[in-house]
Amino acid sequence: EVRVATIRYQLSFLGSQPWPDGRTPAEVLLAIREHVVKLMREQYQTWNEELKPSLAAEGIRFLSREEWNAKQRRWLHHFFHEELMPVLSPLGLGPAHPFPRILNKSLNVAVALKGKDAFGREADLALVRAPRSLPRLVRLPRAVASGDHDVVLLSAILQDFVDDLFPGMKIKGVYPFRVTRNSELMVDEFDVDNLAHALKDELLDRGFARAVRLEITDTCPKTLGHFLLEHFELGEDDMYRVNGPVNLNRVGAVYDMVDRPDLKYRPFQPRVQTAKTGGTVFDMVREGDVLLHHPFDSFSVVIDMLKHAAADPDVLAIKQTLYRTGRRSVLVDALIEAARAGKDVTVVVELRARFDEAANIDLADRLQEAGVQVVYGVVSYKTHAKMLLIVRRENGKPKRYVHLG
Structure with a gap:
């Protein structure tokens, strides 16, 4: 759908010109087919001879x-x-x-x-x-x-x-x-x-x-x-x-x-990190850098930080990258809430997220309608990084809180 289609596209325009490894696009397509035929044979054999009988044995x-x-x-x-x-x-x-x-x-x-x-x-x-x-x-x-x-x-x-x-x-x-x-x-x-x-x-x-x-x-x-x-x-x-x-x-x-x-596998309950003093996420970060190892550590910490920032009157600006989001994203809702609350919100939306292009275009429109400044990434590059920057005024000076993923 993507990789093979791209090779076929190259074959139609570039002909049989060899690649750096010495193989032509036609030879690569033939090698891919040999592997795919084998994989599909094993796939259906597994379904017909193993999975179906095992499921039937369980009713x-x-x-x-x-x-x-x-x-x-x-x-x-x-x-x-x-x-x-x-x-x-x-x-x-x-x-x-x-x-x-x-x-x-x-x-x-x-x-x-x-x-x-x-x-x-x-x-x-x-x-x-x-x-x-x-x-x-x-x-x-x-x-x-x-x-x-x-x-x-x-x-x-x-x-x-x-x-x-x-x-x-x-x-x-x-x-x-x-x-x-x-x-x-x-x-x-x-x-x-x-x-x-x-x-x-x-x-x-x-x-x-x-x-x-x-x-x-x-x-x-x-x-x-x-x-x-x-x-x-x-x-x-x-x-x-x-x-x-x-x-x-x-x-x-x-x-x-x-x-x-x-x-089924038992549901996994990730660890939720909290501040030692029992305060906000900002208090926890002020105590020292926090390492979150997902999925063993809950992502709710990041969500809570953004939601808190959206409602915090001391927060001046929020900047975030978005690659893929769900249909109902609490992160997006928080960014919109922050923009409507008068904060400076900037979001880098990657329009080239494969198979989510249409959803991301709609997302960009929705964010802009709420007053968010939207940037479409860097030409010829995909912005896949997960970054969040929150600027908060503390003791009369701006202080930055960052999440890098």
């Missing part, structure tokens, strides 16, 4: 379509009609419906058909995109489950009941696939007047950039595989066949679905 079962009993199938069919079908938009390919733009890493299903549609037109292939608005794992209710925790993949439900979307037609096969696209943003910081605006323009097309990989089930016919490769302008070496869910990462959601503390 956590991932039920395949062949394992559904009649009662479960009825419930899942009802779920398909009530929850899944209303948000699906099947698209039959033809002269009036060319191959659609497939969003980066979205799960799609290629449906091989035979017969005529409702308008009397011959159709042999349709595409259905799995909705991103629904969870990829569906837990069966106790009334129909055979065990304590029976789980079904959303893609399996879609595959099994997809014929309901094509009445009067015969389903010859259903094959999930997904395409990975180049997600590297190509912005020359030296040639743009406004980096934020340039990134916004690039982000509009990120989900539909040039394809770099096709993942598909190992049951997919070669003809269909080649058809997809041709459409995405990929070669045979860019297709990876998998023995299981196309996006195996989705099964990780079961961790939060199942309440089994005995199968």
